[in-house]
Amino acid sequence: MLDPSVSASLILDFANTLDVEERTDVFSTVEGMAGWLETHELGDTAETAFADLLTLRAGLRARLLLDNDGQANPAEIAAAEAVLARAPLTVRIGGDPEPADPLRAEGAVAKIAAAWAMTVASGDWRRLKQCPDHECGWVFWDATRSRTRRWCSMRVCGNRAKVRAYTSRHRTDA
Numbered sequence: 001m002l003d004p005s006v007s008a009s010l011i012l013d014f015a016n017t018l019d020v021e022e023r024t025d026v027f028s029t030v031e032g033m034a035g036w037l038e039t040h041e042l043g044d045t046a047e048t049a050f051a052d053l054l055t056l057r058a059g060l061r062a063r064l065l066l067d068n069d070g071q072a073n074p075a076e077i078a079a080a081e082a083v084l085a086r087a088p089l090t091v092r093i094g095g096d097p098e099p100a101d102p103l104r105a106e107g108a109v110a111k112i113a114a115a116w117a118m119t120v121a122s123g124d125w126r127r128l129k130q131c132p133d134h135e136c137g138w139v140f141w142d143a144t145r146s147r148t149r150r151w152c153s154m155r156v157c158g159n160r161a162k163v164r165a166y167t168s169r170h171r172t173d174a
């Protein structure tokens, strides 16, 4: 089994600050976001970066859902890319990409952008998927060799989808 890299783990945690099933959002308040950023050593820019981080999260989640045959709004991806354009990175010969603007060196947006760049470059992003169940929306790491896992958990969401398919078939029969 393949484990997610440090960068992919950060993206996973970031995306799952929104829990659709539990109807909770760590980022529903500046304080919640600040606490999360502190836990992940991403600086203390919650107040200034609040809107940008929400836009970035929405765009990443949309991308991870589209890539898993789900339906998402491409405008959310475009908006997130506009946020990323304001957080340029410097590519280093001897290390990971870093936030380019020293004034934003502590900026959480730039650090998450760096993690995403690493995740895309390593190919790990193809294993990051958002569960297409509307009531779930959980972002998970697909550790299967074939990279074909679609649901966050066969036990819950996969079965829910099967039951729905069965029920609609049954209705059609009756």
Ligand SMILES: [Zn+2]
Binding pocket: 131, 132, 133, 136, 137, 138, 151, 152, 153, 157
């Ligand atoms: Zn799910």
